Amino acid sequence: MSEEYKRRYTFGADYGTSDFKFGPITCGETPEIIENRGYFPDTESLMYRIMGTPKEVVVGKEIPLYLGSREDLTLRMVYPMKNGIIRKDDERAWRVVYEITKYGLKSFKPPEKEFDGFYVVASLSSIAPRYMYERLFEIYRQIDEEEKLVKAVTIIPQPLAVAIAQKIPTCVVLESGHGNTQVCPISRYPIRNAVVAINRGGGDANSITAEILKDCGYGDLAREEAFVRRIKEEIGLIPKDLTKAVEAAKKNPERFRVIYRVPNTRIEIDLAENSWTRFLIGEYVFNPNHELFHSYFSRGMPKPEDARIGDITFRGMIDFGESIIESVERCPIELQPYLYGQILLSGGNFAWKVPREFRDVATDSALKIRLLLEEKGIRNAKIVMTKDPQFSVWRGCIVYGYAVPEDYEWNWERMEGWLKFRE
């Protein structure tokens, strides 16, 4: 009976920095997605009055119906997750989390009489502090009181969900998003005291791309972040060895020359003799320690600093290879070879193009990590990119919710189990 119930009413909720992915097991392979944001509308707006729904916060697909002027956006639009963390006292952010959570659950409220609430598995960043767990549980309790939609709820760290979706019980998950990167070893459980957090992500690759564009005479375009991000994705390359790649590109600039035309505009970007800088973009994400970056720091580009958020220190300059080693070496020695044997790369910051003609000097994320590890004496590491990275966490949540026994109660020491609000 219980398994049959869970087969219909297990619910996954992935609180990503950009998107909220949610839905019950019956969604199949992919969840619903809305942007993880909320809009506090101007109650005087025409749309607000026509729709007759006096909402303080609007979330989901309705947001465009309420939008006011561009100036209003910065004031009224709230993206709650910053680097995977919400400040304890950021009431507007917590209000948005409440609204998107309720929106997600209500979207799938089933009509059947037997329905007595979902088994919800929510997923947060591996560095989310305990107060975030407490606050999120409180939100689910409140929604259950109002709507009877939550039979039980649990919260798991995103890297654990990734490992579950990828069907690998012992591994290291490297999750790299826009603002930061987390290294989390898993051996049937997340090894929480071995998590290493890095204050570097896709946003930093954007920063160096902007500097390169300025140096090449496109300073006016470098101010638009969406544009810079697009250029990064189109021209950025990960070098196998930065020194050798730059040497090859300087010797033969025409080979690496790239001219990018922005579709439907007259804008054309030509790095010309500076095309060697394409390799800096990829290298900076994985390892910002090369001497070539020093000139950018000395000219004012902010160096990735160590940052402390809650109890977690986010490391600024550590390279990805070193961070994996540091994380693995906090685990039992016996386990370490198995962890190096399965390193999973997850997140949009690992999706880089490798043009066929540059394969002698450029590489993909997996091989780059392997090379960084080899430099430090770790051989035979197996690194793989996750499949469908956008949906991995949600899928892991669904498997977790379906399989974990319903009588396993939440325990704050173990940080797992089901929390129930009703008898």
Next chain:
Amino acid sequence: MSEIINQIKEYFVRRGYRILSVDEVGSDLKPSLAFTDGESTTIYVKVFSEEELSDRNSLLDAVLQSLRLIEKANRVYLALPKIYSTILDGSILQRHGLGLLICGGRGVTEAIPARQHEISVHEGLRSDEMKMILDGLHELRDLKRRVSELEETVKMLSEEISRLKSMRVRVRAEEMKSPPVSVTIPQELPSFFKDNPWLEILTRRGQERASA
């Protein structure tokens, strides 16, 4: 138009509803789409494209046509392109219990939920149609009985397999600390469940800590 129709179908199917053929609707007044929860609720949706709504009168006509459907289904929705939602007074629709779906752009938004109406099963049905429904109900009852029997058999077999498994494991692996857990994976589960070793690991959660 067909894209809007597909969006609406997906919207309701993902919420557990089944599509009904509009031809099956026993009435001269037909909706664009019909859905059922398989039990007692029927949903009708009347879809209007931008081409059909050339002026204010045609919009009014669309609302009136949809209102007539209220007598035939438990919940009735009017589906409009996004642009028309801004010129329609939502409170009027709410007062009459008519739901509003806004279509286009990034999908379907349920701007106004439809009110649940009770309808008479017999309303609008001819005697031959009534007979067909009753025959169908008899067949359903028969199927339900047979499914229950099959469930009983599967349960018995599953218990037998679990018992055999635990016996074999006891004999072959004395050092095994926790009892084996049988994991039945119904075929309808998504592909990421298939051959996933975490299923067995997670089904032991709680047991292994207790036995440690």
